[in-house]
Amino acid sequence: xxxxxxxxxxxxxxxxxxxxxxxxxxxxxxxxxxxxxxxxxxxxxxxxxxxxxxxxxxxxxxxxxxxxxxxxxxxxxxxxxxxxxxxxxxxxxxxxxxxxxxxxxxxxxxxxxxxxxxxxxxxxxxxxxxxxxxxxxxxxxxxxxxxxxxxxxxxxxxxxxxxxxxxxxxxxxxxxxxxxxxxxxxxxxxxxxxxxxxxxxxxxxxxxxxxxxxxxxxxxxxxxxxxxxxxxxxxxxxxxxxxxxxxxxxxxxxxxxxxxxxxxxxxxxxxxxxxxxxxxxxxxxxxxxxxxxxxxxxxxxxxxxxxxxxxxxxxxxxxxxxxxxxxxxxxxxxxxxxxxxxxxxxxxxxxxxxxxxxxxxxxxxxxxxxxxxxxxxxxxxxxxxxxxxxxxxxxxxxxxxxxxxxxxxxxxxxxxxxxxxxxxxxxxxxxxxxxxxxxxxxx
Numbered sequence: 001x002x003x004x005x006x007x008x009x010x011x012x013x014x015x016x017x018x019x020x021x022x023x024x025x026x027x028x029x030x031x032x033x034x035x036x037x038x039x040x041x042x043x044x045x046x047x048x049x050x051x052x053x054x055x056x057x058x059x060x061x062x063x064x065x066x067x068x069x070x071x072x073x074x075x076x077x078x079x080x081x082x083x084x085x086x087x088x089x090x091x092x093x094x095x096x097x098x099x100x101x102x103x104x105x106x107x108x109x110x111x112x113x114x115x116x117x118x119x120x121x122x123x124x125x126x127x128x129x130x131x132x133x134x135x136x137x138x139x140x141x142x143x144x145x146x147x148x149x150x151x152x153x154x155x156x157x158x159x160x161x162x163x164x165x166x167x168x169x170x171x172x173x174x175x176x177x178x179x180x181x182x183x184x185x186x187x188x189x190x191x192x193x194x195x196x197x198x199x200x201x202x203x204x205x206x207x208x209x210x211x212x213x214x215x216x217x218x219x220x221x222x223x224x225x226x227x228x229x230x231x232x233x234x235x236x237x238x239x240x241x242x243x244x245x246x247x248x249x250x251x252x253x254x255x256x257x258x259x260x261x262x263x264x265x266x267x268x269x270x271x272x273x274x275x276x277x278x279x280x281x282x283x284x285x286x287x288x289x290x291x292x293x294x295x296x297x298x299x300x301x302x303x304x305x306x307x308x309x310x311x312x313x314x315x316x317x318x319x320x321x322x323x324x325x326x327x328x329x330x331x332x333x334x335x336x337x338x339x340x341x342x343x344x345x346x347x348x349x350x351x352x353x354x355x356x357x358x359x360x361x362x363x364x365x366x367x368x369x370x371x372x373x374x375x376x377x378x379x380x381x382x383x384x385x386x387x388x389x390x391x392x393x394x395x396x397x398x399x400x401x402x403x404x405x406x407x408x409x410x411x412x413x414x415x416x417x418x419x420x421x422x423x424x425x426x427x428x429x430x431x432x433x434x435x436x437x438x439x440x441x442x443x
Contacts, residue, residue, distance in 0.1 A: 003047035004176050005129045005169050005183050008040050017170055025166060033159045034145070037137035040130060044185045052124075052182055053265050062121040063331075065296070066267035068258035069126035069186040070195070074250075074272030078298050083112050087168070093128030095164045106171035107314045114312045115301045116270070117180055117321065118334045124267055127183035129169065132161035174318050189261045196257045204260055204285070211282040250276045259283050259295065268294040303347055304338060305355040306442040320438045329435035337361050337439075359443050366436045 001007050009017050013036075015024065028036075067075065067089060076090040086109040087095045095101065095109075113123055130137070136158045145151045175181040186192065190200035250273060259280045262269030271277040277297035306312060321327045337358055341347075345357045 002051050002179070003044050005040075005127070005165075006173060006176055008043050009036075009166075009169070012036050012039055017166060017173075019167070019170060022166060025163060030155065030159060031142055033133075033162065034136055034140060034142050034155065037133045037140075037158070037162075041134075041137040044127075044130065048185055049188060052179075052184070053188070063119065063294070064122045064124060064267045065116055065120045066262040066265065066269050067123070067125040068261060068269060068271075069184075069189060070191070070261075071254065071258055071272055072126070074254075074276075075298075078272045079112065082299065082302075084108060086110075086112065087128045087165075088113065088125060093126070093131040094161045095168055097160065097164055101164070101167040101171075103171050103314060106168050107311075109168065110172070110314065112298065113181075114317060115304055115306065117175070117317060118304075118306065119301065119331050119338075120180075121331075122179050122182050124182045124184045126186050129162070129165045129183055130185060132165065133158040171314065174322070175314075178321065180321055190264045191257050191261050196253055196260075201257070201260045201264065204264060207285045207287065208260070209284050209286045211284065213282065250279070252279065255280045256283065268296070271295065271297045273297060274300060300347070301338070303341060303354060304334065305351065305358050306334075306439060308351065308355065309443070312442060316438070316442065320435070323431065323434075325431035326434050326438070329432040330438065333362075333365070333432075333435055333439060336365075355443060359440075362436060362440050362443070366433075366440075369432060369436070 001011065006017055013025070013028070015021055072089075072091045079085055079090050085092070087093050088109055089112055096105075113125075116123055136155055140151060140155055145155050169176065172181060176183070191198040255271065255276045258271065259269050263285060269280065271280055274297045277295050277300075281295040283295075307316070320330045340361045341349075341354055341357050345353050349357075
């Protein structure tokens with residue numbers, strides 16, 4: 001059983017986490033919550049790394065995006081400028097205190113990550129659920145916590161936040177259980193708790209390299225002395241007032257440490273700004289020409305207009321992800337669409353221009369796909385008459401919701417399959433066609 005907030009909760013309390021069970025969680029004694037907190041910590045320490053941080057195989061093409069926990073200030077600034085606050089990213093792990101958190105409100109909390117979930121197999125971010133009660137799990141003593149008013153306040157505040165998280169976990173269940181959303185313990189990052197001087201990342205500096213800056217490619221780039229670089233990063237010069245005010249400033253030390261954490265864990269780091277991402281994209285491990293390094297930022301994927309007008313709901317997102325074949329097609333189409341927009345209209349274009357380009361891309365590629373697939377379908381039926389029974393059943397199944405009579409007739413007229421009938425079968429059973437349909441519905 002994977003180590004997730006839901007599996008640990010349900011295993012410990014021996015009941016399923018759902019809306020109807022929230023009242024029973026309200027009745028759990030305070031001491032029991034302390035016991036649960038300690039069990040949660042022990043389970044995550046024992047099982048999480050083995051289940052979610054296995055070394056990536058050379059044949060593994062999974063995209064596992066990593067949101068560095070120590071960049072919480074950067075995520076907070078990003079949320080303030082583009083989104084509403086969310087306990088999934090940023091400084092505060094505490095959800096809003098209210099009796100009932102609706103599915104729509106949870107959907108809003110996921111907004112910064114939704115488009116990443118159209119293209120990523122998994123998204124790793126700080127386990128803010130645990131972060132609400134980490135002090136309780138780590139240091140509070142069950143028998144004496146009430147003796148100190150400050151500790152008592154800490155415990156009760158942590159329990160309130162923990163219970164406020166429960167309806168959020170309920171609404172995110174599908175994504176958590178499928179591994180799309182991974183609540184990652186912050187203390188498992190290689191740099192914890194020493195940042196760039198942590199023993200777990202020191203050895204990796206030996207194979208760390210940096211590519212030339214493409215903006216100054218005409219200059220000669222001597223070999224970089226990373227010992228001097230690390231020393232400068234540990235003791236940076238004070239910022240001038242003007243530099244502090246420049247929005248494009250970022251800490252290279254922070255970016256390098258986040259990149260190292262991600263790559264050591266076999267994850268693909270995401271950064272709060274494009275400028276930081278561009279700098280980190282120049283870093284790589286000198287492991288040979290086949291090394292695959294990927295760095296991205298929070299906002300570039302937001303260029304895609306899917307869900308821009310009506311929003312992208314949890315239900316729509318899950319429909320695209322729940323079937324592996326459909327989601328694989330969605331990933332491919334979204335990636336191709338993103339590249340098409342970059343080449344054809346540019347990243348600085350208006351939202352309407354981008355939306356129009358995306359709509360054109362989907363329409364043209366869908367028409368090409370349908371034409372090619374239907375021709376193959378008909379050719380196959382013509383050349384392989386022995387499969388007539390199976391083909392008839394498929395056609396019947398495809399037409400059944402529209403007309404049982406036609407569906408029955410279809411089992412007799414297989415040799416006379418038309419493009420329209422073939423397309424009906426394709427629309428029902430083709431993962432690629434379903435993927436195009438899902439994405440077109442979001443424009």
